[in-house]
Amino acid sequence: MAIAVRNLVKYYGREKAVDDISFDVQTGEILGFLGPNGAGKTTTMKIITCYMPQSSGSVEVDGIDTMADAYEVRKKIGYLPELNPLYLDMNVLEYLEYSARLHGLRNARLRQRQREMIDVCGLGDVRHKDIGELSKGYRQRVGLAQAMIHDPEVLILDEPTSGLDPNQIVEIRNLIRRLGSAKTVVLSTHILSEVQATCDRVIIIHEGSLVADGTPDELQRNFQGSESLSLEIKAPVDNAMSELFPKLRALPHVESVDFRGSEGSNHRFLLHTAKGSDVREELFHKAVAERWVLLELSRRATSLEEVFHKLTRSETIQ
Amino acid sequence: MNALNTFRLRYRNVGPIYVKELHSYFNSAVAYVVIIVFLAFLGWFYASNIFLINLASLREMFETARWVLLFIIPAITMRLLAEEKKSGTIELLATKPVHDDEIVIGKFLAAWSLIAFALLPTLVYYATVASFGEIDNGPVIGGYLGLLLMAGVYVSIGLFASSITENQIVAFILGIFLIVVFFVLDKILLFVPAGLVSIFEYLGTDYHFLNMARGVIDSRDIVYFVSVLGMMLACTMVGLARRKW
Structure with a gap:
């Protein structure tokens, strides 16, 4: 097992940011953190x-506790922080060399990894440019290259595609999939x-708690039971919100x-109904009784989108 | 031999961090501005006084240098940690297999070296004075050594100021303030209760510098500089670790 998180709790002051989260990540798995x-x-x-450090609970990376030996854990992890800070x-x-040196790479091994990362991440054309002059897409590639430079077993990527245009997103996504084939990857996102x-x-x-854990297919299947009905009715009312809504609800x-x-006079609704109902x-009977026309x-x-929406909605329209 | 290897491995990241910071000084205008300002100030006072005093000594230059250091050091240390915090790159650094003390020592040495580089060209002044007449080398060696040690203390203070904020202006002003406090401690003895006079005098950086600049290299002065420097670096470590609270 690559990562084992147990009963993780984190307070910022009195505010609870993480509330008793436990999960495992298997070696070689790409885990989405949504x-x-x-x-x-x-x-x-x-x-x-x-x-x-956490407030309580434990995290093990490759069997090493993060509190007991943070130094060893850091060697195994490649990390792309949120917002991708760079020099x-x-x-x-220079930057890749600096990152490599901090990971203890020297001489031939350093040059070799530096070249590999330039190739894999497609940085050949910009390798002599200052990072400040690069576009966001290139900067993201530099961030990934930096995270991968020491060939880590585990990659932690915090929103690797945020702020990129659709083409760049596809590029970075492909890059992650290619790089991630041999690694354990945890990536966070809010894009489904x-x-x-x-x-x-x-x-x-x-809100700090784990609400679902499974393959994308599993999640979709599990929530299939709670169905939604798409509905369009014709009814001669002035205000659909006040006249139709409560009756449907x-x-x-x-x-x-x-x-x-x-x-x-055509009104469209989306009804979410209980599992198995x-x-x-x-x-239909309601429509007949109310003299609505069902269009x-x-x-x-x-969709996964709806699963997400359902699980993370703080309040539903009542 | 084994202990040496362990030590080298433990502090292997000091080198890369030092090189990166020094490179960053020379890659921007900072290093050149520091060196030029230093030379200009010292050169002006040196040139305007040397013929008046008509004495082959670098005393005037050293006395000017200690004023220049007061404000130039916070300017070169202010960004060292504050900028990393502000831009978030500290997160990159702190999640690599790097110890906090390696970060602090690497950055400290880089800023200190920059001051040493700025002092280097002043040897030309020494050469000219020496060519005018018989120069007493004791005060020169003591002066340079004292200046370097005092600069080390100021750099450690500036670095500490940079470690407790992510705002460079705050780091600069706080740095100047703390450095001036250390600088004036031995100059306000008139206003200090009699029992505390010797303590204040001992704590002032300038008192020890002037001792050394007289050409008397006393271990007490060196112990003072090294211990204040070490203490400030320890405080910097605490400032850096504050993210964990």
């Missing part, structure tokens, strides 16, 4: 990388497609209702 901003992703990563006045080669595209397993945390098994807009029949009624498979 959660809204401020959920505790970055804090957890800072603890795993030994940047700051802007150094050029790419990223997780589906890159990760073997997903952990969702919300009052139907049995309906857990929440999202209003999706109206055009003239089917409200289509009741909905559309379709079941929708839950």
